[in-house]
Amino acid sequence: MENGTWELVDLPEGQKAIKCKWVYTIKADGCYKARLVAKGFSQQYGIDCEETFSPVARWESICFLLAHAALENWEIESLDVKTAFLYGKLDEEIYMEQPEGFMKKKMGAKVCRLRKAIYGLKQASPTWYYKIDQSLTKLGFVCTKSDTGIYVYHQRQGEVIVILYVDNILNIGPELKELTCVKEMLSKEYQMQDFGTVS
Structure with missing residues (x-):
């Protein structure tokens, strides 16, 4: 409700509503988590979805950048975007049955x-990627040509590198205050969970 994820309407003639279900898990820290999930397997390409591919940082790039950061004694911080997919706006007309309990x-x-x-x-993953890509570009980050999951922000003090892996973000750079600044800018747009320094 807070994110304006849907509005209740009458199902238009000729349209089909996809089903949904609740997925319950117990997280590593013992917290209970409930997530509403659409049964997207019933979607048909060309009718209610087009693009389904979403780029993430390549494993080789992550390993290289972590090794480089360790060699240069750079700071590495980890972030997680809460309910990341709910930030992506849909272009398609999609209807879903009302969730149980709501x-x-x-x-x-x-x-x-x-x-x-x-x-x-x-299309949840690509819509989220387009949203975070727009946000990082607006902040002055440039996506690398060799890996669409890596963004670089050049400054006088050195660069800040952002590694995207779906909703997980690694910030890498020589100055902690610059990484903190990037975190604060992203936190204005998204609800973030800050995991701090990576061990």
Whole structure:
């Protein structure tokens, strides 16, 4: 509701509403987590989804940059974007059945017209990537030509490198204050979980 993920509407004629389910897990720290997931396997290419590929940083790039940071004694910080896929705006017209436990009284016949991508949709990952790409570009980062999951921000004190792996972010750079500045800029746009220095 907070993110404006959907609005309740009548299902248009000729449209099909995809189903959804709750996925429950217990995290490593003992916290309980519930996530609403769309049953995206019922989506059809060309009808309710187009692009499904989302780039992430290559393993070789991650290994190289971590080795370089260790060699230069650079700072490495880790971040996680909370509910990352809910930030991606959908271009397609997608309808989903109301989730169990959230069905509004007197609106049982209505369906959710999705405005944002949710987990399980085939296009959820690329819509999130386009959103974070726009944010980093707006902040002055440049995506490398060799790896679309690596972004570089050049400054007088040295560069800040951002490694993207879906919703996980590694910040690498020679100055901790510059990494903190990048974290603060990203935190204005996204809810982040700061894991601090990588061990």
